[in-house]
Amino acid sequence: MPVPVVELITFTPSAAYMAAPDASLKDFFGILAQAGGHIDSYHGLQVENSRRGHIVILWETHEHHVTLQQSPHYQALRNALSVAVEGQRQMVHVLVQHDCSGVFTAPYVGIAINTVKDGEKVGLLKHHLDTLVSQSHDEHVVAHTCGRVLEDEKAIVLFAGWKSDEHRERLRQNKSAELEKLIGDINELAEVDVKHVRFRKYYYQG
Numbered sequence: 001m002p003v004p005v006v007e008l009i010t011f012t013p014s015a016a017y018m019a020a021p022d023a024s025l026k027d028f029f030g031i032l033a034q035a036g037g038h039i040d041s042y043h044g045l046q047v048e049n050s051r052r053g054h055i056v057i058l059w060e061t062h063e064h065h066v067t068l069q070q071s072p073h074y075q076a077l078r079n080a081l082s083v084a085v086e087g088q089r090q091m092v093h094v095l096v097q098h099d100c101s102g103v104f105t106a107p108y109v110g111i112a113i114n115t116v117k118d119g120e121k122v123g124l125l126k127h128h129l130d131t132l133v134s135q136s137h138d139e140h141v142v143a144h145t146c147g148r149v150l151e152d153e154k155a156i157v158l159f160a161g162w163k164s165d166e167h168r169e170r171l172r173q174n175k176s177a178e179l180e181k182l183i184g185d186i187n188e189l190a191e192v193d194v195k196h197v198r199f200r201k202y203y204y205q206g
Helices: 015-019 026-033 062-069 074-081 119-134 165-173 177-189
Strands: 005-013 038-045 053-059 085-096 108-116 141-149 152-162 190-197
Touching: 005 062, 005 152, 026 038, 026 074, 053 062, 062 074, 062 085, 085 152, 108 119, 108 165, 108 177, 119 141, 119 152, 119 177, 152 165, 177 190
Parallel strands: none
Antiparallel strands: 005 053, 005 085, 038 053, 085 141, 108 152, 108 190, 141 152
16 A cells, blocks of 8 residues: 555634534545545544644545645535634645554554754754654554655654553653664754644544
């Protein structure tokens, strides 16, 4: 299976979303379910700030999303999303290079946006993040992946699917010297914005 493109939408949840998340997104995800190249969709509130919501859409390719944007259905899609969203939202596409099929079904998902301080060192930052993803932490992590942000050449997003927040904290407190150095190297190169979400997969009923 090809590695999908991750569309990440960050938004302020409306009263309708807070009251009934799935119902508020039913029409939005219904349109997406009919779109070519759509794989799966997930949504949830940020653990650290319940006034921030996140939607993840997995596409076979970025071109499939562009095709939807150019279709007559796109305005209806935007209108449907406005039921769940208050005000503006931010949308980026992450070109992941590793299988992410298990990441967003994990009970506790970390999203780390790494923005390199010196643009000339983005390749080195990517190398460090690829090294981090290549390491096995099966006792704590379900799956993880990372990729460059299409809309921002300085940004790389790391997605980590944790077995629980407790597993994440346990690894943080008991990490090896090698892992601690690798994380230190990443923090030297980039400003790192970390947030966590308990995603729910959306099952469209038709």
